[in-house]
Amino acid sequence: xxxxxxxxxxxxxxxxxxxxxxxxxxxxxxxxxxxxxxxxxxxxxxxxxxxxxxxxxxxxxxxxxxxxxxxxxxxxxxxxxxxxxxxxxxxxxxxxxxxxxxxxxxxxxxxxxxxxxxxx
Amino acid sequence: xxxxxxxxxxxxxxxxxxxxxxxxxxxxxxxxxxxxxxxxxxxxxxxxxxxxxxxxxxxxxxxxxxxxxxxxxxxxxxxxxxxxxxxxxxxxxxxxxxxxxxxxxxx
Numbered sequence: 001x002x003x004x005x006x007x008x009x010x011x012x013x014x015x016x017x018x019x020x021x022x023x024x025x026x027x028x029x030x031x032x033x034x035x036x037x038x039x040x041x042x043x044x045x046x047x048x049x050x051x052x053x054x055x056x057x058x059x060x061x062x063x064x065x066x067x068x069x070x071x072x073x074x075x076x077x078x079x080x081x082x083x084x085x086x087x088x089x090x091x092x093x094x095x096x097x098x099x100x101x102x103x104x105x106x107x108x109x110x111x112x113x114x115x116x117x118x119x120x
Numbered sequence: 121x122x123x124x125x126x127x128x129x130x131x132x133x134x135x136x137x138x139x140x141x142x143x144x145x146x147x148x149x150x151x152x153x154x155x156x157x158x159x160x161x162x163x164x165x166x167x168x169x170x171x172x173x174x175x176x177x178x179x180x181x182x183x184x185x186x187x188x189x190x191x192x193x194x195x196x197x198x199x200x201x202x203x204x205x206x207x208x209x210x211x212x213x214x215x216x217x218x219x220x221x222x223x224x225x226x227x
Binding site: 108109 | 152154156163164165166169170175207209211214215216217218219220221
């Protein structure tokens with residue numbers, strides 16, 4: 001069965017960076033895109049960007065451009081999201097989600113989420 | 121960016137009731153509209169994609185419709201396990217955006 005397992009909770013100070021991992025299993029990793037979505041406490045979902053593990057091409061939400069990097073390691077079927085210059089409003093649960101279809105672009109499987117807390 | 125709105129923001133209904141949630145896009149998105157269910161402390165789960173296609177394994181009491189700017193999610197007979205927040209997502213273009221959610225409680 002398809003599973004996305006994310007790394008554990010992180011605490012960072014403002015200005016620092018964080019890197020979250022997402023290990024995929026149960027499907028061919030390079031056949032599906034991966035998106036990252038975050039959810040601040042008590043708030044709605046915010047799409048951050050996506051990566052094509054096969055070719056490595058990416059697309060990002062403009063408001064995060066320059067601060068976020070998405071990468072994949074196809075040898076371990078793992079995706080990574082790095083966010084730099086952290087601010088308090090980056091405190092959120094970060095999810096990876098598989099893109100079920102590249103024309104319809106829905107997220108059919110999700111990781112369990114990783115809480116990133118930014119606090120001095 | 122395409123803005124998504126939902127109504128109502130919350131509702132309370134009884135087991136067996138028919139419940140309808142509305143999602144509206146700020147511009148036409150054809151049928152590039154997906155619905156998710158999220159329970160507290162859990163990741164969202166895909167219910168429907170392309171406005172009306174049910175994900176495999178999702179109960180048939182869930183259905184969706186609409187095109188252009190106006191969409192609906194209907195639960196034909198509300199069950200206790202349907203207590204959750206439901207949100208829509210447009211996949212017409214990036215940045216993909218989500219609605220703010222509709223919280224459904226069981227009376």
